[in-house]
Amino acid sequence: MRDGMRDGAAELGAAAAAALLLAWYDRHARVMPWRTSPADRAAGERPDPYRVWLSEVMLQQTTVAAVRAYFRRFTERWPTVADLAAAADADVMAEWAGLGYYARARNLLKCARAVVADHSGEFPDTEVGLRTLPGIGPYTAAAVAAIAFDEPAVVVDGNVERVVSRLHAVETPLPASKPALVALAAGLTPQQRPGDFAQAMMDLGATICTPRKPACGICPLWSLCAARAAGIAADLPRKSPKPAKPTRRGIAYVAVRADGAVLLETRPAKGLLGGMLGFVGSDWSEDPVPAPPLDAGWSPAPFAVRHTFTHFHLELTVHLATPPQTAAPTRGSFTPRDAFRPGDLPTLMLKVWQAAEPHLP
DNA sequence: TAAACGTGGAG
DNA sequence: TCTCCAAGTTT
Incomplete structure (x- = not known):
């Protein structure tokens, strides 16, 4: 009582x-x-x-x-x-x-x-x-x-x-x-x-x-x-301590054709950045599995993209290619340059684009 | 219950 | 550089 x-x-x-x-x-x-x-x-x-x-x-x-x-x-x-x-x-x-x-x-x-x-x-x-x-x-x-x-x-x-x-x-x-x-x-x-x-x-x-x-x-x-x-x-308020963030790694593939079209995919509707536009890439893990979306002369870019999410750090290696018009990607699709607005990308992917763009031919 | 899920600003 | 944090929800 x-x-x-x-x-x-x-x-x-x-x-x-x-x-x-x-x-x-x-x-x-x-x-x-x-x-x-x-x-x-x-x-x-x-x-x-x-x-x-x-x-x-x-x-x-x-x-x-x-x-x-x-x-x-x-x-x-x-x-x-x-x-x-x-x-x-x-x-x-x-x-x-x-x-x-x-x-x-x-x-x-x-x-x-x-x-x-x-x-x-x-x-x-x-x-x-x-x-x-x-x-x-x-x-x-x-x-x-x-x-x-x-x-x-x-x-x-x-x-x-x-x-x-x-x-x-x-x-x-x-x-x-x-x-x-x-x-x-x-x-x-x-x-x-x-x-x-x-x-x-x-x-x-x-x-x-x-x-x-x-x-x-x-x-x-x-x-x-x-x-x-x-x-x-x-x-106050006191809070329980938070666990440390691990670092994961991955590869992002940036392919831009001679006509300017950019290879992009809409990410799966669940999980990180779900439903958002992005570059095709590997998984993000301790030991990522490479997954190039098409046969092209991929060359590793001379920079890495770092980004921190809520629960882990990510270090992305970027691979660049300029594939022919006829290239048919296994993932994603080529988006005409005038239909590609970098502002439509989530911040991680925008960072990839901003880092990669100056290095494209 | 705990983990997943973004980003940018402040100190 | 690095940690904390902001008008939380879902699984």
């Missing part, structure tokens, strides 16, 4: 924290293309669920600075979920190129098509309903429900984990502490303005309650923060 008096005190503290945070947000909310201002909402304007969803997916593990340009291009090219659902896969993957975590783009299309096919073109207006869609997990479902539909869902991202772990001085390391942090966040979440509250928590984490050197001196929750009082704010 829970202690009624202590619960009452905790509720008062939670209400105070939410009120302080919302007051701070009203003065300091950052302007972003996917947000409506409190003033606009007071005038009756509602956030567009499509834009809220699109921004939240783009923002998964990705900085606001990186997302801005992509959000603008996507919404200009595909203004509604129906427009996106009707887009060609290759166009969406190309537009996402460079943003990373490409499963998001694949699921983005699946989700848009599911909304059109199964939900009459309207996003479900509850956390539970949203959770059933591809690419929408616990965080995104709660965020869209709160921001677009005013549902008091408990929104917990990395910012909220940090803010809450400090506010309550939770010393258990992540990810073990996650359930406790969600419970604490639930206790803070108000019934009124849940969308603003969620965005306020995330803005606070992004601008004041930062991972390193938090600006406790100007924090609206200063007076309520247990970690600040204990002098350990900068040490």
